[in-house]
Amino acid sequence: MPMPAPPNNPGTNPDCRKVDAILGHIGDEWTILTITMLADQPRRFNELKRLIGGISQQMVTRTLKALEADGMVARKVHPTVPPQVEYGLIDLGSSLAAPVMQLATWVLEHLGEIEAQRALHDEAAKHVRR
Amino acid sequence: MPMPAPPNNPGTNPDCRKVDAILGHIGDEWTILTITMLADQPRRFNELKRLIGGISQQMVTRTLKALEADGMVARKVHPTVPPQVEYGLIDLGSSLAAPVMQLATWVLEHLGEIEAQRALHDEAAKHVRR
DNA sequence: CGGTATCCGCGGGGATACTG
DNA sequence: CAGTATCCCCGCGGATACCG
Numbered sequence: 060m061p062m063p064a065p066p067n068n069p070g071t072n073p074d075c076r077k078v079d080a081i082l083g084h085i086g087d088e089w090t091i092l093t094i095t096m097l098a099d100q101p102r103r104f105n106e107l108k109r110l111i112g113g114i115s116q117q118m119v120t121r122t123l124k125a126l127e128a129d130g131m132v133a134r135k136v137h138p139t140v141p142p143q144v145e146y147g148l149i150d151l152g153s154s155l156a157a158p159v160m161q162l163a164t165w166v167l168e169h170l171g172e173i174e175a176q177r178a179l180h181d182e183a184a185k186h187v188r189r
Numbered sequence: 190m191p192m193p194a195p196p197n198n199p200g201t202n203p204d205c206r207k208v209d210a211i212l213g214h215i216g217d218e219w220t221i222l223t224i225t226m227l228a229d230q231p232r233r234f235n236e237l238k239r240l241i242g243g244i245s246q247q248m249v250t251r252t253l254k255a256l257e258a259d260g261m262v263a264r265k266v267h268p269t270v271p272p273q274v275e276y277g278l279i280d281l282g283s284s285l286a287a288p289v290m291q292l293a294t295w296v297l298e299h300l301g302e303i304e305a306q307r308a309l310h311d312e313a314a315k316h317v318r319r
Numbered sequence: 320c321g322g323t324a325t326c327c328g329c330g331g332g333g334a335t336a337c338t339g
Numbered sequence: 340c341a342g343t344a345t346c347c348c349c350g351c352g353g354a355t356a357c358c359g
Contacts (some may be wrong), residue, residue, distance in 0.1 A: 078241055079218055079297045082305060086216040088209055089332095104341055113206055115333050120342065130306030141340045144337090151302055158291040165288045166211045172281055173211060176260030202329045225352095234321055245353050250322065270359085323358075331351085338343075 084129070085155065089114055089122045094148070095163045097132065098156040101147030132157060214259070216286065219244055219252045224278070225293045228264065231277030250253045261285060 072160040089111070090158060096102055096110050108119050109156055120123055126132035131152030166173075214220060219241070226232055226240050238249045254277055256262035261282030267273040276287055296303075 075222070075241065077300055078293060078296050079222055079241075079299050080309045081219050081300065082293070083218040085296070086221055086292075088213040091212050091216055091314065092209055108288055109210075110303070111205065112339090113209065115345095116342080119331065121332085122215070128307055128310045130310065136341095142342095144341060151306060154299070155281055155295060158288065158295045161288040161291055162216075163208060163212070165285060166208050167280060169284070170207055170211070173259055176281060177258055177290060180260065245323080248352065251352085266321095272322095275320060285342090320359090321358090323356105325356085326354090328359090329351095331349095334346085335347090336343105339340085 062145070084125060084131050085159075089118050089124070090126065091118075091159055092165065093126065094131075094152065094159045095158055097146060097148050098160055101135070101145045103142050104146070107146065126152065214255060215289075217252070219248050220256065221289055221293065223249075223252050223256065224261075224282065224286055224289045227276060227278050227282070228290055231265070231275045232277070238265050256282065298315065 085094075088130075092111050092114075093107065096107055098122045102110070102124075104119065107123075108114060108116060123132060123134070127134055129151065131148065132146050135145045136149065137145065138179075215224075221242075224243050225236065226237055227260060232240070234249065234253075238244060239254075241249075253262060253264070257264055257283065261278065261280075262276050263279045265275045265277065272307070
């Protein structure tokens with residue numbers, strides 16, 4: 060299904076603005092990585108932090124809170140000692156996982172090409188400077 | 190002076206870190222919207238600005254520059270008066286368009302559900318406060 | 320029209336310390 | 340273990356002005 064994309068689009072497309080706002084959230088790097096990590100199975104708090112790597116504890120909390128507020132992730136507390144908390148994708152989140160995984164997969168598969176392209180571009184820039 | 194001296198955690202997945210860095214770019218809201226607008230056809234500079242709506246001119250420039258550096262977008266200048274510049278997806282960019290469009294489409298289709306979930310969550314939060 | 324240059328506020332997000 | 344609270348820096352991105 061294609062986007063609206065009408066030729067004679069006058070002012071601001073309201074749908075576009077809404078989509079933009081949502082994309083600002085789920086397009087976030089931490090959010091995408093988190094969903095990726097939860098795609099196959101639920102994970103515990105520090106497990107997520109470790110798997111993602113390079114994320115601060117606060118960002119794990121914030122990201123999960125936001126995903127909870129969007130009804131994408133469920134927080135499940137096991138009343139054990141020490142306490143265990145599991146986060147898993149639910150309805151909205153699990154359906155979002157598909158496109159997100161496709162994106163993440165695409166990046167993985169094209170890592171080399173992207174770096175190569177950047178190197179090319181940097182090289183071209185150098186010649187201009189001289 | 191303070192050398193970064195990154196943690197260099199053994200548990201940190203290097204691929205995950207690279208993917209993260211790339212996602213930080215293409216996951217950006219303006220980047221996703223731009224690619225979405227270019228998915229079906231090339232667009233001119235101000236046309237893009239108008240279609241996206243709510244984006245500053247500078248961000249259009251920056252986003253397109255970044256996409257050029259990644260070899261995703263080609264800049265084509267028509268030597269007319271007044272000058273016309275067209276931006277279109279090429280190799281890497283056009284292959285990226287597929288997963289990006291899927292994400293954008295998902296958001297469009299689930300706009301209502303997301304807002305409903307947020308309303309639910311806000312409602313629940315209110316009851317806790319009382 | 321299609322940019323570039325400059326200023327600047329605000330909030331994203333890391334680091335650290337503390338709690339249940 | 341799983342958070343919350345606080346501080347604080349830096350860079351994202353808007354606004355404005357100017358150029359080819």
